[in-house]
Amino acid sequence: MRRQRAVSCCNWYQVEPDGACPKAMMKSAGHLDLSHRQKRRALTEAVHMRDTRIDIIRGFAMVTIIINHFSLLASRLGLQGPQIPTTTTVSISSAAAIFVALSGYMVGMVYTKKVDAGWILLRRAGKLYAWNFALFLAAALFTLIAGHGYNSVLRLTPIVETPYQAFLYFAILAYGPFLLEILHLYIILLLISPLAIWLLRRSPVLLIVFSVLIYCAFQIGFRLTPDIGGSPNPLETDRWRFHPVAWQLMFFVPMAAGNAKLHERAFQLLEARPQIFWVSLAIFAAIGVVINMPEAPHIFLADRGTLGPIRFAHALLVLVVYAGLVTLLREYLSNPLLQALAVIGRHSLNVFLLSTVLTFVATYAWQQWSLGWVGYVALTACLLILVWVAANYWDMRKVSRAKRPALSNRAL
Numbered sequence: 001m002r003r004q005r006a007v008s009c010c011n012w013y014q015v016e017p018d019g020a021c022p023k024a025m026m027k028s029a030g031h032l033d034l035s036h037r038q039k040r041r042a043l044t045e046a047v048h049m050r051d052t053r054i055d056i057i058r059g060f061a062m063v064t065i066i067i068n069h070f071s072l073l074a075s076r077l078g079l080q081g082p083q084i085p086t087t088t089t090v091s092i093s094s095a096a097a098i099f100v101a102l103s104g105y106m107v108g109m110v111y112t113k114k115v116d117a118g119w120i121l122l123r124r125a126g127k128l129y130a131w132n133f134a135l136f137l138a139a140a141l142f143t144l145i146a147g148h149g150y151n152s153v154l155r156l157t158p159i160v161e162t163p164y165q166a167f168l169y170f171a172i173l174a175y176g177p178f179l180l181e182i183l184h185l186y187i188i189l190l191l192i193s194p195l196a197i198w199l200l201r202r203s204p205v206l207l208i209v210f211s212v213l214i215y216c217a218f219q220i221g222f223r224l225t226p227d228i229g230g231s232p233n234p235l236e237t238d239r240w241r242f243h244p245v246a247w248q249l250m251f252f253v254p255m256a257a258g259n260a261k262l263h264e265r266a267f268q269l270l271e272a273r274p275q276i277f278w279v280s281l282a283i284f285a286a287i288g289v290v291i292n293m294p295e296a297p298h299i300f301l302a303d304r305g306t307l308g309p310i311r312f313a314h315a316l317l318v319l320v321v322y323a324g325l326v327t328l329l330r331e332y333l334s335n336p337l338l339q340a341l342a343v344i345g346r347h348s349l350n351v352f353l354l355s356t357v358l359t360f361v362a363t364y365a366w367q368q369w370s371l372g373w374v375g376y377v378a379l380t381a382c383l384l385i386l387v388w389v390a391a392n393y394w395d396m397r398k399v400s401r402a403k404r405p406a407l408s409n410r411a412l
Helices: 022-031 036-048 052-076 096-112 117-145 150-154 158-161 163-171 181-202 206-223 249-259 262-271 275-291 309-328 337-346 348-368 372-411
Strands: 002-005 014-018
Touching: 014 249, 052 096, 052 262, 052 309, 052 337, 052 348, 052 372, 096 150, 096 181, 096 249, 096 309, 096 348, 117 150, 117 158, 117 163, 117 348, 150 158, 150 206, 150 348, 158 163, 181 206, 181 249, 206 249, 249 262, 249 309, 262 275, 262 309, 275 309, 337 348, 348 372
Parallel strands: none
Antiparallel strands: 002 014
């Protein structure tokens, strides 16, 4: 049985047998009658074994996260003037939900069918933990050169006041400064993923049911006893920004969908019925108007830390809007701007790690030099350009490594 798969972001397709390996795809891409740029993109997608449309959505989410983080810090430190608008400014949910959902989806699509998937994900969690700790050390160093204002804005005060306790709670993933909490969540979810894969292999429905039941039990418990949504350490009184018991739903349900490669049918449906996109966009816009009204009503069940049901539903709506927009632009996926988003999306985790450090540096520079609104816009542009350059480097390095064995075999 053969299925149609887009091997490039351009307007050409290759019929790929189920289970085709990247080397075969690389070879076929090299022999097709395409331009050099098209062959390079085909080779890139063959190496990554991913769908460019998903990468574009992930890239858009990452760009949104970077802009949001720097904008939030700048506004807390006295930015005068409007923030750069993003989908988050007119949303109930945030780009973090899209990042978590698509991360779970990619785990389901790429790893769950591997024999040693559990060990792969545990090793990945270990590497990410090491990088996360390095970022924490960088944040701790930042407290030595930054004033008290920075500490409170970045939630670094525990490092200053109780450094040993802060390190301890960070080590057990119970405390994290601003920008690092989502990495805590991701590490926790990766550590649980071997159990989720065990359930998934028995039945995808079983994984979904378990995830939904845990989420519902937490939501009911939180309404009855709000303290369970609080911070897991005595250093802070705020709620946990991403409670893993709630946010696991945003990761494991997409994991089951990724295992079934649901995006293929979803894109086909959106292509056949474009009205789904337009209706979703209209609902999204209407919600944006309502929440930005001067006397905007309070949205119940939309808490971020506990992933309220309304926030979860809105995140799904945003995903449909993103997927519909990419489908609408399917004839223009070779556009340089969309390709820039795709390359960022292919390396979203590395981009997030790099952007965290760059955001710390940009925030410090913006405040120290009093750069104002123009400086805020310029530094935001610099952040995006730097992560794009880094993502291109990681992309080319991975492609070049994949090409070396093929060239060696050809020489033999």
